[in-house]
Amino acid sequence: MEAQVQSNSVEEFVVGCILAIKTTLGEEFQAQVITFDPSSNLLILHILRIIYNLYIYIYNEYAIYFFHFIVCKFFNFYRKIQEGVKSESGPKRNIRLLKANYIKEFDLLGQGEDPLDVNKCFLDLNTLQAREDSAIRQAEIDAERRIGVGVTAEAQSIFDALAKTLPVRWDKTNIVVMNEVHVSSPYLPENVTGGTAAANERVRKVLEFEKKRLQARGAGQ
Amino acid sequence: MGCRKEGLGEDANNKAAMADSVSDALLLATMCIIGLPVDVHAKDGSVYSGIFHTACVNNDYAIVLKKARMIKKGNRGTNVMNGRLIETLIVQSEDLVQVVAKGVPLPANGITGYVGGDGVEDIADINECLKREVKATELNESNGDKRHRSQTRSSAKKESGLDYISTAKKANVSANSARDFSETQEALAVSVDGRQLGNGSQEKQINCSDKPEFLDERTTYEVRGSSLSSACETQLTAAERIPDETNMQRKPKGVSSGCPAPLDYEMQQRPSLEEIPCSEAPASDVSVAATTTVDVASQSFLNSSLTSTRSVPPNVSSFNRTAKESKLNPGAKLFSPSLVHHRSVTPPAVPTGASVAYLSDHHAMVPITTAQQEVDISSFAPRSSVPVKFFPCSNVVIGNGGTEIPYVQPIIGQVVNRTPPGRYAGQYHNLQARPAYVHPNPQNIMVGRVGPLVCMHPISNDVVQGSAGFSQATMRPLLTQHHLPKHQGSATAQALQLYMNPPIIASGQQPFAMPSPNPISQPFFPVIQPVPVPRSNGFFSTKFA
Structure with missing residues (x-):
């Protein structure tokens, strides 16, 4: 999984060169080398463009329910990155410190x-x-805001689960998702109220999924 | 850290080193992402999101995250719960795959954004007064140039060779102490010049050209060490340069005729200088006071760190210095800069002061304030001599199986600035020893408190630190407002409020006896520091858990 890059190829990380990099963790991006530190084997990269992002994995378990949502999100993200490329000389950059031995392969682009x-x-x-x-x-x-006051542990874990993918907050013991959908105790799908139909439906699905997952986990323990 | 040591040994010229040395770039990149939310990918595929706190760059690169949270589970079991907030997360080098930081303001894109908003006016003021002063001293400069140069040279030697010079000599020859004082001052002045050079200010460059060799040394320190001087900082220190310079002109004469004269002159000179920017720029005054004392402190500490037997004489000498000053100038003039200085010590503390109560991790809380101070003042040598040791604070160490690995390596970033407490103690000791000679003031109480701290207790450091932080809080009401609500109802809040009153009065520079608030707050004081933070810690952590 690691150490694919031989030590003799280390010299190829010339400062300023633009590489297309695939990592062993399955990410793919184009980046410019800011510097390479041989002692720690760290490559500092200015990310120009992400081709395949690991973050899609993070939302993996919700992919079934949220596929379109993710796609939208990812698309936005991608667009942002594109913009970022345009404004390369802008004040903010995306930087990665990547251990060189986790590079699976790379191409020199320029x-x-x-x-x-x-x-x-x-x-x-x-x-x-x-x-x-x-x-x-x-x-x-x-x-602190993530912690509900006067709610059950189960409610909190539901909240945490929702928080992974959606912006949520507590309103007393109600969970407010995306500032529009309210989920009240006992946090069953039928307790979901408000919001647009799509958002409502989305929350319901997650809730259902989460409930199942929590039950499975409880049974497992 | 490591590379700075190198720099001290090599005596290399800084620019080339900066350009060539890769680890400097790594350092820079690391510094750039401090305080930013980052995602850290670990070897087993897990991803942690947190605030980049610091990194260790001793051969391998380990990083420390604050408020970390696992956002993706890895394929191996860890001791980190998914979704829980981890106070401090250390990712060891072997577990680290990559650090992803977004929206990093790389300094290559200009420094305008780095100047603090409220610092701008100060700078303008200082610049004005700077110009005036430079004009005023120009005549003297031409006269004293030769002596001046030679002295800088000697001081340069002294600075660089601090490790080797037997300090006993310095301490014993009483006349020397005064000269030492002037020399260290000069050294600092030169170092300021170095910064200015980096900043591209023309006036200073001219001055720099007078003493090229020393500049080299100093700048290496600077670059290697924190390497980071803001525009704001440099400007502030520039103001300090003026009094120093004027002193330099007079010093040689004064030394030949007897040392009291220059000292006295200097003391009188200073307040007058300060009067100009006084209302707007307390920070400039600050640096005046700060440089002298802190450098002294650093010396003494360096020595003490080298050999325990030598540790006493330098301290004594520094005492002598301060004592002399105060004797020579018994008026309040002497005192006012130091008071100002007290105020100044705190500004960097603002965030700290605010965060003290929030940070449940006591390690994080401790030294930020003065660390900052120290960096500003560019007394680097002592820091390198003592690696940062107190970092056994790993709440959680990623790494399958390993928990609580003591983390003894030098760490750059915030932690670099955390020199051992003894040093602070020394520093504060000196600072506050001054007022002791002059006023029966609230601060005297501090002296009494701080004096014993020289025996280097980590806790005492907390105390001092905390005092800075809290007094700071009074100066920025916004922060305190943030501060207090969180703790309302707890004893901490009350204690805080109690303590926070005195600094207001102290900053008014009134020789108030302050009988009632102080006695009340003081007895609490030592108790407050250690207690509330863990308490709040416990409170929050139970909440989080």
Whole structure:
């Protein structure tokens, strides 16, 4: 699974060259080499375009119910990436630090300039720290919001399951999905109310699926 | 970390090193993604999403995530529950496949975005005063140029050779201490120049050309170490350069005639300088005070880290220095910069102060504040000499089977800045020793508290840190508002409020005795720090679990 790239080919990771990379985890993307660090064997890539994304796997288990949803999402994502390619010189980039020994194969697509301008390499530690702090704070707030107050463990696991694919929040003991569909206790498909018909239907299906899954897990234990 | 050590050894010129060395680019990329949400793919196919906290770049590349969450299960069993929030997740190098970060603001795209919003005005002010001062000192400069240069050279040697010079000598020769003081100041001034050079400011470049060799050294430190000086920072430190420079002009004369003269001069000079930007730019004042003291502190710590026997003399010498200063200038003038400095110590703390209560991971909470400070001040040498040790904080280590692997390697990023507590103690000690000579002020109480900290207790570090953080909170009411609601009802909140009153008054620079709030808050103080955080931690974690 690993170590497909021989050490002698390491020199091919010239800074600035544009590669099409397939990883052993099944991802495929085109990226420009920002740098390669031989000691840690890390390749730092500026992602230009994602051809096949691992994230589709993440939603795999919901694929049956959500296929169109995923496709939409993926399509949007892809479009965003395309835009990202256009605005290559824009302020934000998608970066990956990839261990070189997880590259299954790669093709050289071209040679670009060094993406890092050494003369402009400034970082503000204050900014970094502020960024991290606010991110952590945000994460905590989010995490707190994910926890329902006065709800059963089962309700929480349903919520967590829904949260994997959809934007959800608690409204007291009700789960609000996509700000429109309400799921009230005892969180059966028939407790799903509100929202557009499609959204409602979607939530129902997930709920059904989740219930089954939780039951199966409970039985398994 | 590793590469900075290298740099110290090689004495390489920084630009080439920066361009050639790959690990510098890796460092940079790592720094760029700090604080961003990243997805980390592990070897078994699992994917963790969290906030990139730091990384270890000692040969292999391990990373630390905060608030991590597994978003995809791997094909091997792990000790991480799917969907649960993990406070701190360490992904070991061998488990790491890739780190995916989106929306990374790579610095190559310009630095304008990095200047803090409120810093801009300050900079303008400082620049103004800078120009004025430069003009004022130009005449002197031409006179003192030769001596000036030679002295920088010697100070450069001293700085670089700190490890080797027997410190006892320094400490024993009392006259030397004063000169030392001036020298370290110069050194710092030069280092500031180095930064400015990087920043592309023309005035400083001229100055830099006077002392090229030293510049090299300094800049290497800078680049190797944190390597990251913001535009804002540099500007601020630039302001500090002025007093230093003026001092430099006078120092040689003063030394020949006797050391008190220059010191006194310097003391008088400073407040006058500060008066100009005072209202707008406390940060500039800050750097003035900060450099002197901190550098002293760093020296002493370096020595102490080298050999335990030597650790005493340098401290004494630094004491002498501060003592002299205060004697020479018994007025409040001396005090005001240090007060300002206190304020200044806190600004970087803002986020920390706010996050202290939130972070249930006590390791994360500890040193960020001063670490920041330190980086600003560019006293790198001591840091390299002491690898960061306190990172046994792995709540969870990915890796099938392995839990709680102590993490003793040096770590860059935030953690790099976390030097051992002793150093902070020393630093604070020096800072707060100053007011001790002058005022019966709230801060004196701090002195009493901080003094013992020199014995290097990790907890004491917390305490000091916390004090900075909380006092900070008062300055940014927004954050405190964030802060308090979370803890309302708990003892923590009350304790916080109690404590937060004094700094307001302290920052007013009034010699208030502050009898009532302080005594109340003080006894709580040591208790507060260790207790509430774990408590809140427990509270949240049970909630999360």
